Amino acid sequence: MKMSTSRIILTTIFALSILAISAQQISKPTYGPVLLKGATIYTVTEGIIEGDVLIEENLITQVGQDLDGGDALVIDCNGKRIYPGFMDSGCKIGLAEIGAVSLTQDFNELGSFTPHMKALTAVNPSSVHIPITRVNGVLTAFTIPAGGLFPGQGALINMHGYTPESMSAGFEGHLLNWPSSGRRHRWDRRTDEEINKDKEKALKKLNEFWQSVFAYANISSPEGYKPQLETLKDVAKGKAKLLVEVNKKGDILDAITWVNENEVDAIFTGVAEGWRVADSLAKYEIPVITGPILDNPSRDSDRYDTPYTNAGKMAKAGVLVAIRTNESDNVRNLPFNAAFAANYGMGVETAVEAITINPAKIFGVDDQLGSIEEGKQANLFVCDGDPFEMKTRITHVFINGYNIPIESRQTLLYDEFLERDPGLNIKD
Amino acid sequence: MIQTTQHKTWIGLMATLLIILTMTHNIQGQEMGDVLIKNGTVITIEDGVKENTDVLIRDGKIEQIGEGISIRDIKTIDADGKYVMPGIIDAHSHLGLDAVNEATNPVTAEVWVGDALNPYDVGLYRALAGGVTTAHAMHGSANAIGGQCETIKHRWGEMNPERWRMKDAPRTIKFALGENPMRVHGERNNVAPRTRMGMEQEFRRSFAAAKEYKKEKLIASSNKNSQRPEYSLRLETLADILDGNVIIHCHSYRADEILMLMKVLEDYGVEDICFQHVNEGFKVAPELAEFGATASVFSDWWAYKFEVYYSTAYNATILTRNGVITSINSDSRELIRHLYHEAAKTQRYGDLTDNEALRLITINPAIQLGIEDRVGSIKIGKDGDIAIFENHPLSVYATPVYTIVDGVVRFNINEDPNDVRVDIDPKEKVPAFYESHIHDHELEGCMQGTELSTHSH
CATH class of the missing domain: 3.20.20.140 (Metal-dependent hydrolases)
Known part of the structure; x- marks a missing residue:
């Protein structure tokens, strides 16, 4: 019993240390059909549309209202905007x-x-x-x-x-x-x-x-x-x-x-x-x-x-x-x-x-x-406001259909150091 | 013949009189103005945001803040629908300096950039056009202990350098750690310091010498038989630092070197320090807070040299959240024009509130320069330094429309003369065109005048 508890602790420590290491790495992008639902779409070439965008493989395959994405991963974009990649x-x-x-x-x-x-x-x-x-x-x-x-x-x-x-x-x-x-x-x-x-x-x-x-x-x-x-x-x-x-x-x-x-x-x-x-x-x-x-x-x-x-x-x-x-x-x-x-x-x-x-x-x-149109490459991002404004958050990025994590070395350093652990004067 | 001589005497007399007059005027100080700013959204920084509020400035000082202030015969600015904030303060600038680096020795505490003020630098007007009213004109980062700096007010149009100084602002001095002094002295001149180990010993050696100098002076003052040490302005200045009479502003990047300097200062009982740039400040934010050191950072500059490769644009947020008084500076004739935008970046990279973000370019740099009782917030009795914006200053669509220094409107977007130069070369046919401004970034900053000025903030 005692043995197994320490084993659990050891396993937990080991698992945490792996987490700590992987926290320095940017996660891998994912691939597969995605349906972006209920967004305000800034198409650039065809005005501003309220609706959905379907991404399949590396392409934007559909832009419109109430799209059926089948097995696609659905991302709720209510209140958000979609722009073509800058x-x-x-x-x-x-x-x-x-x-x-x-x-x-x-x-x-x-x-x-x-x-x-x-x-x-x-x-x-x-x-x-x-x-x-x-x-x-x-x-x-x-x-x-x-x-x-x-x-x-x-x-x-x-x-x-x-x-x-x-x-x-x-x-x-x-x-x-x-x-x-x-x-x-x-x-x-x-x-x-x-x-x-x-x-x-x-x-x-x-x-x-x-x-x-x-x-x-x-x-x-x-x-x-x-x-x-x-x-x-x-x-x-x-x-x-x-x-x-x-x-x-x-x-x-x-x-x-x-x-x-x-x-x-x-x-x-x-x-x-x-x-x-x-x-x-x-x-x-x-x-x-x-x-x-x-x-x-x-x-x-x-x-x-x-x-x-x-x-x-x-x-x-x-x-x-x-x-x-x-x-x-x-x-x-x-x-x-x-x-x-x-x-x-x-x-x-x-x-x-x-x-x-x-x-x-x-x-x-x-x-x-350069725009959100059917048949174009799925290079686009989702954000919660005017993308020029500083307070706006970019929540999703797609490049060539790849769902890119919103991570960089600079965000990882933020995650690690906002509340550094150990903080001040930690002694063994 | 006689007449000519008399004429000459007369001219000489007039000239003398003029010099005396100018000098008296200098002693009397700067031009102070009166202005009433009506119906603005007043961002006071220290006392909240007040809608539909008036700010009255008389004789260069903020006299009244409130609703419905009515004064006859005063210059009035209608700020209806506009944002009224304290004049922006840049804790790190090199504008208006004819010389930045005395790169001849790792320690040059005796020199002072205030000897090289140039009020004709067009960059100063452009800074005003970005709402900046006060700047810390700094010595460069070539030396471990560089020269003394000058806190100036952007009184564009004043031709006399004397009138640019912010009278009674505390003395400050530039220190520098890491690559810049190591390159200039160790790599180029083959003298120590060439390493971060050597850097530490430069400070210890200098402070030890200053301590000894102080001791010898003290002994000499009480004992007629012992000789006063030979006068040294360098050691006098270092002794003033030990006595707490000079605020240190230290160019720094890496966590280890920041910790090193704090340890040295602790050993010598020196407390007042602002770390400049301090790109890795976020890594030692708890130690900075514990020491009481402050930090003046870039919003997002990184990767221009190895020691800033492990930077994050979240630096200002992490420092602020850990209790370090933080400012955002420019160190650039480009960035100084939109420090409000640089401050706003802390809302993309982090989540500072509007007031926290605006503190980074107002009261916090004021604290770091020891002038927080004079500037940095809209408060009765403080200097009449104001920036007025169309749209909120943290919006990317913010436009500075008026900049006021000591109650004098120094920038007005509606009366902006296209060509503001005051020192036009009479031989020049057309004004010079500069191809690259990216190079300005690289050449103008901390390493100006060292022949090593590429990528070297």
Whole structure:
């Protein structure tokens, strides 16, 4: 009797210790049909509907009232809202783990012309950043290399998967950093003449390189291994998109001329001074990925709220606008970036589009992502209020049909340390 | 010829007179204003939220809080439908400083950022446009014991640095633990400290020297035969810390180093400390509370270096719930513009009440700077520092519309001049365009001026 009691105690201690260990691990996502019942559905493309969403395998199979889910797991969403997963259209997630530890930074290869570098190659599916990001409703991100003129190809990835390929959300795109006539940052001490000279030099290099890309693209059977040229062939032929990072007014206008002359299918990114040339961007139908919104103005002479209002001003002029964080550590702040744009002129509806359907359109994946529609991928989340508001709780997340636990290392640390045990002065 | 000389003398006289006048004006202090804020929802912080309430500020001080206050011939702001809260306080800023780091020695207690105030920094106006009225302008984190800091009021438009100081605010000094001082001195200059072990000994060595200095001074004052120690501003400052006359604000991240410094301070009887950043404060929250140390944290910054990899955005909530007086700071010319939003994050990451969340950017940082009797709440007799918002300040749709310092409206959204610069370079054709602001984050913070300023808050 005594024996068995101590055995029970021992077993309990053992079981608890296992629990304590597993508390440091994020639970495994589950898979299987789910019926989300009685929600307010923000479809983005088809208005706001009161009703149910049925998820089967990786897809949204039905959206409507009083759906019969059969054996599906039913989740009561009464009083809750459903949104399509938010999409960050420019960041470093999966490529950058710890800022000051250079060997955990995989986004900046040596050289100015590295278009053959593929972000998807270096995406770390186990990055601690990924769960931290998705519990805020950011379920898809365009993660990008940086540095030089042609830093490589960004990859659109979902915030769940065990291999980069399984995380891929169906788009990769080449990047070009437009030669800037601005200062790099506040501590750039070059004279105006030096800046201009550097820009002209970079432009010359760009044009020479582009000539060789163009020539290569038009040879029927090129010889030798030329990965830099090979990878840009489709861009040169106008069959693939080129994302052009350009921010300053004059540079934006120059870049418009360049993409028109070279018949490049361009997306502009950054576009900090888009508000100054919004009509030109609209006229040439160049879609824009802008952000962060929570940013400082580009010039000391600018109004304090310039970065808050930029996205809204471009949208009003008729530009197709998506919002990005451009972050490596806090991609989770995408909804709040959109919220500031919303509050400073863009409006909530357009701001939601700027982090859902608009980037999906820009990346050409709007047949699969960006809205709650039958046949689209089940990338969505459930929350108990306006997802932009801080007090709102996100209660369920689905990525590609996987039911994702609302956990991250940061929530686990909260669970462990809110009431630390042992607390103060515990002695044996 | 004679006339010219006379002319010169006259100009010289006028100039002298002007200097004297300016100086007298300085001594007299800052501009104080009168303003009546009508019918707002007044978030007092220490005395609840009062609907349809007026706040009267006269001669820079809050004189009356109540309903239906009526005064003739006073500047009046209609706050109907708006939220009136105390001016926001940032316990960690580097705005308005021409120099941040004296990164030449692991101990530089003798320097003072107050010698390098720059009232022309546009960032200061942008902070005002985010409701921030008071900031702790800090020395950087290059040294174990850095320089002394300055508590400033955002009196944008005042050209004289003297008028930016918050008169009578307690003295504060910057300490720093962990990677930053280890990189600057140990890795780059090959002098100790290179490890967290070495960090501890820097503090022990410095405090021991200050104790000895104090003792020698005391002996010299009572004994004519013994010699006064050679004057050292560094040791004077350290001795002032031992005497409890300077509040320590210590850049810190990891739990172990936080515990280490508390132990050292305990050994020397020093009590007044605010840990800055303190990303792992949540791990030792009970110890911080027991010591009486306070914490000034980021809302959600993490992963920019190894020592902040094991962070959680729930830090402020855990600290608060464990009884640690906590504030949320910016350390950034970007974040300082929306500290109300940063405070609101504690309602996403945790469940702080509205008042608990707003305390993080008002009365709590005031306590940490020792100025809680002057600012941080709307209370009769306190400074007339107010931020007025369209929508609740913790809503993501909050818009600061007026910011008032000492009763003077320093930001008004309806009269915001597009270009606020006051130090325009006459040779400049167009204002400079800065490509990257993400880099601003990395370059501007605690490590400014150390040539190691990437990712280094």
